[in-house]
Amino acid sequence: MRLQLSPEDEAFREEMRTFFTTQVPQSIRDTVANHRHLTKDQYVETQRILNAAGLAVPHWPVEWGGKDWTPLQRHIWREEMQLAAVPEPLAFNTSMIGPVLAQFGSQEQKEEFLPKTANLDIWWCQGFSEPDAGSDLASLRTTAVREGDEYIVNGQKTWTTLGQHADWIFCLVRTDPTAEKRQRGISMLLFPMDTPGVTIRPIELLDGTHEVNEVFFEDVRVPAENLVGEENSGWTIAKFLLGNERVGIARVGHTKRLLADAKEHARTIVSNGTPLSEDPGFTARIAEIENELLALELTALRVVANSSGGRPDPASSVLKLRGSELQQAATELLVDLAGPLSLASYADGGSDVPEWARAATPEYLNYRKVTIYGGSNEVQRTIIAGTILGL
Amino acid sequence: MDFTYDDEQKALREAVSGLLARAYGDSEQRRRVTAADPGFDEKTWARLAEMGLLGLPFPEESGGMGAGPVEVAIVAEEIGRVIAPEPFVEAVVLTGGLIQAEGTAAQREGLIGGLAEGSLIPAFAHAEPGTRWTPTASGVKATEDGGTWRLTGVKEPVLGGARADVLIVSAVAGGGTRLFVVRGDADGLTRTGYRTHDGGRAAKVEFANTPAEPLGDAGADQSVAIDRAQAEARIAYAHEAMGAMQTALTTTTEYLKTRKQFGVTLNKFQALTFRAADMYVSLELARSIALWGSLVIDAGGDVVTAAERVRLQISKASRHIGKDAIQLHGGIGVTAEYSVGHYTSRLTAIDHVLGDGAWALSRLAADVDSYPTVDPLGAPYA
Ligand SMILES: Cc1cc2nc3c(=O)[nH]c(=O)nc-3n(C[C@H](O)[C@H](O)[C@H](O)COP(=O)(O)OP(=O)(O)OC[C@H]3O[C@@H](n4cnc5c(N)ncnc54)[C@H](O)[C@@H]3O)c2cc1C
Numbered sequence: 137m138r139l140q141l142s143p144e145d146e147a148f149r150e151e152m153r154t155f156f157t158t159q160v161p162q163s164i165r166d167t168v169a170n171h172r173h174l175t176k177d178q179y180v181e182t183q184r185i186l187n188a189a190g191l192a193v194p195h196w197p198v199e200w201g202g203k204d205w206t207p208l209q210r211h212i213w214r215e216e217m218q219l220a221a222v223p224e225p226l227a228f229n230t231s232m233i234g235p236v237l238a239q240f241g242s243q244e245q246k247e248e249f250l251p252k253t254a255n256l257d258i259w260w261c262q263g264f265s266e267p268d269a270g271s272d273l274a275s276l277r278t279t280a281v282r283e284g285d286e287y288i289v290n291g292q293k294t295w296t297t298l299g300q301h302a303d304w305i306f307c308l309v310r311t312d313p314t315a316e317k318r319q320r321g322i323s324m325l326l327f328p329m330d331t332p333g334v335t336i337r338p339i340e341l342l343d344g345t346h347e348v349n350e351v352f353f354e355d356v357r358v359p360a361e362n363l364v365g366e367e368n369s370g371w372t373i374a375k376f377l378l379g380n381e382r383v384g385i386a387r388v389g390h391t392k393r394l395l396a397d398a399k400e401h402a403r404t405i406v407s408n409g410t411p412l413s414e415d416p417g418f419t420a421r422i423a424e425i426e427n428e429l430l431a432l433e434l435t436a437l438r439v440v441a442n443s444s445g446g447r448p449d450p451a452s453s454v455l456k457l458r459g460s461e462l463q464q465a466a467t468e469l470l471v472d473l474a475g476p477l478s479l480a481s482y483a484d485g486g487s488d489v490p491e492w493a494r495a496a497t498p499e500y501l502n503y504r505k506v507t508i509y510g511g512s513n514e515v516q517r518t519i520i521a522g523t524i525l526g527l
Numbered sequence: 528m529d530f531t532y533d534d535e536q537k538a539l540r541e542a543v544s545g546l547l548a549r550a551y552g553d554s555e556q557r558r559r560v561t562a563a564d565p566g567f568d569e570k571t572w573a574r575l576a577e578m579g580l581l582g583l584p585f586p587e588e589s590g591g592m593g594a595g596p597v598e599v600a601i602v603a604e605e606i607g608r609v610i611a612p613e614p615f616v617e618a619v620v621l622t623g624g625l626i627q628a629e630g631t632a633a634q635r636e637g638l639i640g641g642l643a644e645g646s647l648i649p650a651f652a653h654a655e656p657g658t659r660w661t662p663t664a665s666g667v668k669a670t671e672d673g674g675t676w677r678l679t680g681v682k683e684p685v686l687g688g689a690r691a692d693v694l695i696v697s698a699v700a701g702g703g704t705r706l707f708v709v710r711g712d713a714d715g716l717t718r719t720g721y722r723t724h725d726g727g728r729a730a731k732v733e734f735a736n737t738p739a740e741p742l743g744d745a746g747a748d749q750s751v752a753i754d755r756a757q758a759e760a761r762i763a764y765a766h767e768a769m770g771a772m773q774t775a776l777t778t779t780t781e782y783l784k785t786r787k788q789f790g791v792t793l794n795k796f797q798a799l800t801f802r803a804a805d806m807y808v809s810l811e812l813a814r815s816i817a818l819w820g821s822l823v824i825d826a827g828g829d830v831v832t833a834a835e836r837v838r839l840q841i842s843k844a845s846r847h848i849g850k851d852a853i854q855l856h857g858g859i860g861v862t863a864e865y866s867v868g869h870y871t872s873r874l875t876a877i878d879h880v881l882g883d884g885a886w887a888l889s890r891l892a893a894d895v896d897s898y899p900t901v902d903p904l905g906a907p908y909a
Contacts, residue, residue: 265858268787270788270858271857272789272790275789294858340862340863340864341861341862341863342861342862342868342869342871343724344863404657405657405659406657406659407658407659407661407886408661415889417885417889417892418885421885468846471875471879472879472883472885474879475659475660475886476659476684476879476880478875478879479654479684479686479723479727479876479879479880480683480721480723480729480731481722481724482721482722482724483683483684483719483731484721486731487683487719487731488681488683488731489683489684489731490656497724497872497875497876497879498724501724501861501871502861504850504853504854504860504861505861507854508854508857508860508861509858512854512857513854514796514798514799517798518798
């Protein structure tokens with residue numbers, strides 16, 4: 137055990153910080169810092185800059201573009217990226233399907249997909265949830281029936297994040313409706329979103345944004361070679377993928393940046409004659425969130441160090457649970473800081489209310505999602521109780 | 528102490544809830560109404576006027592109904608139950624309350640009369656960028672020149688500020704804060720309206736040497752009256768929040784009884800039923816203190832601190848119930864098509880209009896040393 141960063145890690149941190157703050161366009165980082173939504177082009181441009189420098193998929197196996205970094209270096213990489221308001225490499229590509237293909241894919245699939253996935257030449261979306269299969273993912277009903285060299289897919293997915301930008305979908309489908317355990321009859325298929333029979337419909341969220349969709353499949357023909365792993369082994373693959381999703385979802389650096397912003401803005405808001413930055417009630421709240429975040433960051437370091445052989449530690453549920461709660465606490469803090477100004481939510485540039493204050497409530501409302509998606513926090517507690525505590 | 532409604536109050540509640548159920552019984556209707564300017568339904572506003580609700584708290588000589596704070600609370604709660612976007616608390620309780628308290632007889636007759644019959648909607652232009660929830664003004668200045676008062680500066684966000692026929696504006700004059708009446712068509716008045724996250728409307732209001740008439744006889748500082756009117760509005764908003772929380776909870780319990788996962792309805796999971804039970808506990812505690820707040824107004828007690836106590840409890844309950852209502856719905860709770868998130872959005876707005884829980888807590892905390900115990904039935908509340 138040691139506390140300080142070694143001189144090498146210190147140098148590594150400096151290198152990351154310099155790269156992120158000088159090589160990613162300021163306008164893109166400003167978009168993130170000001171809580172505005174990114175365009176597809178901004179995501180693609182950023183990920184290509186990162187990939188060209190070997191910084192898009194450092195956690196992948198080395199032969200597919202990964203780096204042989206220590207868990208600490210990976211942590212520093214992610215943290216510095218979030219602190220610099222750099223859009224993170226698309227999670228569907230880099231944290232979800234990429235590692236899955238590297239682990240379970242055929243040699244042809246790896247060669248075909250991994251380089252394009254790292255470079256965001258293919259934009260992936262996740263087709264897991266269905267209207268009646270949310271927390272209970274294993275009850276999914278979308279079917280894939282083998283016919284010669286093809287699967288014929290029918291059914292519906294929902295909550296497909298950024299599906300409107302996606303080129304391909306990785307999808308869980310039911311290949312054996314007779315399996316005695318529901319989990320056994322599931323497979324994972326890959327196919328392009330423009331395959332005949334695929335239609336997509338937007339879902340508007342509470343803050344007025346369009347980031348999720350419903351996707352319908354009608355006799356969609358998928359070549360059998362696009363099956364990942366063995367037929368009916370989709371559940372194992374999905375569990376592997378979801379564990380990885382949870383590790384990335386804590387977003388400690390992002391929450392730190394929100395808190396740093398809050399401190400800065402607190403100097404500009406005067407309440408009862410003194411700036412909120414000098415109000416002990418308000419600063420105590422910041423200190424409390426900061427401390428929880430510190431505990432989370434240290435836990436993340438411990439958990440990441442333990443995920444050997446690419447298998448996520450079951451304690452990744454702790455990261456998802458607490459990380460999402462702290463993201464919500466930070467967005468709530470910003471609304472409270474904006475106070476009455478938070479009502480000017482959809483004022484345009486002519487407003488005298490600063491942009492961060494206008495963005496505060498829509499973002500707070502949008503962030504209600506983080507305790508729901510990626511396995512809701514109730515589901516994480518069930519995992520902790522069952523898998524870890526044996527209850 | 529008596530927390531039950533009498534027959535007339537029950538009849539009032541039935542009538543208001545009937546009217547609002549016809550207007551907003553289907554949450555789609557609210558979405559349609561809030562999508563277009565002015566963000567509420569002028570026809571529903573006219574019906575509220577016909578029923579006498581817009582003049583409810585004002586004395587008959589001002590053109591009102593002479594009812595009390597409990598009746599106001601009943602209307603506010605029904606508004607909250609369907610999150611009707613009509614500006615009842617903003618226009619009637621807050622702005623109307625200020626006019627009634629501070630206006631001259633002629634102003635009361637003209638403005639309250641118009642408000643009560645539905646022909647004139649007033650808004651209170653008080654919030655300024657960079658300040659929060661104070662009874663004083665700082666960014667808008669008033670000067671007198673040959674008997675005419677003129678205002679200069681910016682108010683933002685002003686709820687209902689773009690649609691309002693008349694603005695009651697707070698401004699710095701002679702070192703104090705004074706109130707002024709500005710007509711919607713006044714020279715040197717620019718209003719830029721926009722949507723608020725809860726479907727309402729607000730505006731940036733700019734005054735450039737805008738002619739204004741003092742509210743009441745020109746004279747002393749009016750920040751005490753502003754504090755008082757805001758306190759009464761805080762209590763009315765608490766009832767609006769009560770209605771919204773009640774619906775958020777029933778929507779959630781209904782959902783838990785129908786949504787199936789893992790082969791059973793969600794109410795088979797004790798983790799979720801306990802969460803719903805906790806929401807109910809929050810709701811009932813909030814209800815008690817909100818009702819008490821109205822009774823303090825009625826009894827002529829210290830409304831300003833009572834409103835802070837109400838605000839603190841309502842803020843906590845609103846956040847708890849609003850957040851859990853979404854969480855227990857899962858993904859559907861964060862969609863625009865489904866109603867429950869809009870309730871949370873409205874509760875978040877109410878929490879930040881006139882002071883949130885932390886704000887109330889710090890005002891209360893500054894005072895704990897000055898009394899040994901809190902007695903809801905004794906001085907200073909009754
Ligand atoms: C913004 C957003 C983006 C998303 N993106 C994607 C995506 O890209 N791809 C994808 O496949 N999915 C995505 N999802 C889906 C997400 O994973 C599901 O919403 C989530 O799994 C919850 O399912 P549900 O919404 O059906 O809620 P339900 O499962 O109906 O749950 C409702 C409530 O009940 C609780 N609950 C359910 N079962 C239990 C139990 N046994 N014990 C205790 N509590 C329980 C839940 O925690 C929740 O509070 C997204 C969701 C959102 C909101």
